[in-house]
Amino acid sequence: MVTTSKSKIQFVKKGHVTSAKGFSAGGLHCGIRKSKLDFGWLHSDVPATAAGVYTMNSFQAAPLKVTKDSIAIDQKLQAIVVNSGVANSCTGAQGMSDALETQQLAAQKLSVKPHHVAVASTGLIGVHLPMEKISSAIRSMDLKENQSTDRFEQAILTTDTCTKHFAVEVEIDGKTITIGGAAKGSGMIHPNMATMLAYLTTDAEVDPDSLQRALNHITNKTFNMITVDGDCSTNDTVLLLANGLQQNQPLSEDHPQWALFVEALRYVSEELAKQIAKDGEGATKLIEVIVKGAPSDIAANQVGKAVISSNLVKSAVYGADPNWGRVVCAIGYSEQPVNPDRVCVSLGEIPVVTDGLPVEFDEEEGKNYLLQEQVQIIIDLQDGEAEAKAWGCDLTYEYVKINASYRT
Known part of the structure; x- marks a missing residue:
């Protein structure tokens, strides 16, 4: 770990989306893509307070709608499942049915409530999910045997040339709070998000409404301030999960160290945003x-x-x-x-x-x-x-x- 000169925030060497306590991830190849990993999952040991920010595109993809509606129920998530290669966007009623079936199958496999599973897809627009392959991938998920954060990061990529990850630590209430993240994005990147998926995790206990306001504010300063080509996609999602396993006093705007937590969250988001911009399709600078x-x-x-x-x-x-x-x-x-x-x-x-x-x-x-x-x-x-x-x-x-x- 190296201490930043600006604050009490420390960035974690080789930090990633599962650096925070109680998170695990994995990925596999289910056959949507020719040979690359194309299905990944992120899991929290306990239901986590969740916040989300989504694309401004009027054509919002089916998995995005399912995830947004699920979080609205009780502001909790415990798992995220993602496929690459097919966006499940502009797919009508069948697309919604496929996204809901994906959510239901994953919930059964992981023994969690269906609305505590977020679903996401990235890839070609206007193509239905190959549900036999998705179902097979879900059956193959194993939180004990197939854990690999790197495989998760690879599974969510499309035209990206590299994985994108970052994590920091900060002391709050005498507890070491970790915030980590993973992202994908290379083309169709424009302010107000793009063909971008970003997942942020923390083991802090955070008030749900405060968490959502913090994510809104930070997204406007980071993920909404990048562009590659001026195209805004249909599947863009940033999700933030806070599982509270460090057992700190609940964070909110009234907490004396709230500003420090928000700054640490901004730090992670900015680094991921810059990694996306740097990896723009064909980019050299x-x-x-x-x-x-x-x-x-x-x-x-x-x-x-x-x-x-x-x-x-x-x-x-x-x-x-x-x-x-x-x-x-x-x-x-x-x-x-x-x-x-x-x-x-x-x-x-x-x-x-x-x-x-x-x-x-x-x-x-x-x-x-x-x-x-x-x-x-x-x-x-x-x-x-x-x-x-x-x-x-x-x-x-x-x-x-x-x-x-x-x-x-």
């Missing part, structure tokens, strides 16, 4: 847009999203072209109250615009900076105190190649 001096949080967020979503900006970064005009153009169409005469822009530590006017800089130095694997675009609006960060990746030839043949 992670781009971080930092907005300062905005008149409001909304303005800061929208300016950051506009710049990170710009295909022209993303293309320029791929080509290592320090074309700052594309950045100010995106700031200008963000539909926020921006004073052009105050805007400053830097590429890393290289100023390129001051008070709305170009600054002479070494083009070769700018190009060399943009050749790095991680690039920062820093924007100071000089019109307030609000700040925001957004993350994305460059737009490459490989992205087009991947998505031109995704189905075939």
Whole structure:
């Protein structure tokens, strides 16, 4: 573990979604995909307080609806089952029936209440679940023999090139609270979530309403501040489970260490969000847009999203072209109250615009900076105190190649 310089939060080396007490996970190949793992599960020893945030897309997939309705019953979950390869989206009544059957079968296998099982799917839209394969996978789940967090992380991937995981520890009420997470996402990634699944776990005891408010707030600062390609998918879900096994005093906004817990949760969420952005389809670089001096949080967020979503900006970064005009153009169409005469822009530590006017800089130095694997675009609006960060990746030839043949 390494202590962060910012707070009392410690990140756990090789931490993951089962680092918190009482969580286990596994994954297997059931035949939806040719050879890759395609079915995974996450389990808590006891029912956990649950919170969820879901896609803004009007076409919400069947498993998302089932999970959302289940959490609404008593704000508890004890298990999550996920398949990759087929999204079970735009599948009508049959899709809902398949999602409910998946939930029922998993509940029977795990001896938990059906509404304490969340179901999720990711993959091709408009294709029905192969229920014989799903049923077989559920029968093969074994919490004792098949435990493997890495296999779970692999089973939820689609076009991702790597698994995504992170965990931290923080002391609350004299107890060591752990927060961990796993995520998938590489394409169809855009602010307001995307073809993204993220699962967060903690062994803290947390008031359910406070947990939901915390997740809403943090998602807006992290998972909703990433983009790869501007496409918002139908299955996006972030779930947060708190099983209380560390037996701390229940956390809520009234707890003196609530802010520390929320900051630790934000830390995990931000790291997972950045890992998703970095692993964008065909990406070679992670781009971080930092907005300062905005008149409001909304303005800061929208300016950051506009710049990170710009295909022209993303293309320029791929080509290592320090074309700052594309950045100010995106700031200008963000539909926020921006004073052009105050805007400053830097590429890393290289100023390129001051008070709305170009600054002479070494083009070769700018190009060399943009050749790095991680690039920062820093924007100071000089019109307030609000700040925001957004993350994305460059737009490459490989992205087009991947998505031109995704189905075939």
